[in-house]
Amino acid sequence: MKHLLLIITICTIVGCKQTKPQHATSEVEASRLLELFKPSHADYPNISVHRGGKGLVNYPENCLETLEYINDSIDAIYEIDVAQTKDGELVLLHDNSIDRTTTGSGKVSELTYNELKTFNLVDDFGNETAFKIPLFSEVLASCKNENVILTIDIKKSVRQETVINTIREAKAEDISIIITYDIEQAKSAYKLAPELLISVAARNNDEFDRLLKTEIPLRNMLAFTGTKLSEASLFKRLHHNNVVCMLGTLGNLDKRAEARGDKLYREWKANGADIIATDRPFEAFKAIN
Numbered sequence: 001m002k003h004l005l006l007i008i009t010i011c012t013i014v015g016c017k018q019t020k021p022q023h024a025t026s027e028v029e030a031s032r033l034l035e036l037f038k039p040s041h042a043d044y045p046n047i048s049v050h051r052g053g054k055g056l057v058n059y060p061e062n063c064l065e066t067l068e069y070i071n072d073s074i075d076a077i078y079e080i081d082v083a084q085t086k087d088g089e090l091v092l093l094h095d096n097s098i099d100r101t102t103t104g105s106g107k108v109s110e111l112t113y114n115e116l117k118t119f120n121l122v123d124d125f126g127n128e129t130a131f132k133i134p135l136f137s138e139v140l141a142s143c144k145n146e147n148v149i150l151t152i153d154i155k156k157s158v159r160q161e162t163v164i165n166t167i168r169e170a171k172a173e174d175i176s177i178i179i180t181y182d183i184e185q186a187k188s189a190y191k192l193a194p195e196l197l198i199s200v201a202a203r204n205n206d207e208f209d210r211l212l213k214t215e216i217p218l219r220n221m222l223a224f225t226g227t228k229l230s231e232a233s234l235f236k237r238l239h240h241n242n243v244v245c246m247l248g249t250l251g252n253l254d255k256r257a258e259a260r261g262d263k264l265y266r267e268w269k270a271n272g273a274d275i276i277a278t279d280r281p282f283e284a285f286k287a288i289n
Helices: 002-018 064-071 136-146 160-169 183-192 205-212 232-240 252-260 263-270 281-288
Strands: 047-049 077-084 090-092 150-154 176-179 197-201 221-224 244-248 275-278
Touching (some): 047 281, 160 176, 205 232, 252 281, 263 281
Parallel strands (some): 047 275
């Protein structure tokens, strides 16, 4: 009987040691984008559409219908801007006020979402459309359904955590990239959401050196190299570290390509830019694909 009790006791102790608490084994599932966006891959979009589409007649920026219109023609990712209304709703809007992009006026932070819905969006040429300022959650749902990738610019009035929680509620981690502009923003985004891909500022070797000193893994980084041409050595170094490079041609470089020929987009890609962030998505796409 004593031997039987001893065997039972030993088995119980061993079983307790081998059983781990549930919370110790549960991990947040990483976004598929961490593996998709690698220099060695060729199956991710190589065009990023600035503000969801600009300079298009009858299709305003930061508009769901504009994303859908462009997505019918080209394979791209879409940079969008997320702001917050007076009543706490997250919407797509670049400016502090709605004056430039809608038929209304006033600061978005001083207007409720129901008030915003009474206005229509206008395109870059001042043409009124029937489209409305979309909710961020609506855009996430639509893009998740169509497997459209978003790079999300969080405006200063909005907390990163609020945007990240909305992404998680929509289960949209696999289509969402968080944009950051400095080391502190990047560190904060990674701490809040280690499962997400993060766009980090790496415009030169010094900025990349500072990123390497953080706790952010390289696998979580997508390097935005700025809106000016960087040295080929920077792209080479980022690629050596298995980091995809995005060049912002929006602005002066887009104007240069428009004046001198769209072949420049091919040259910039050959120089090391894996993704072209542009206000001329159709032209850039045609040039490099």
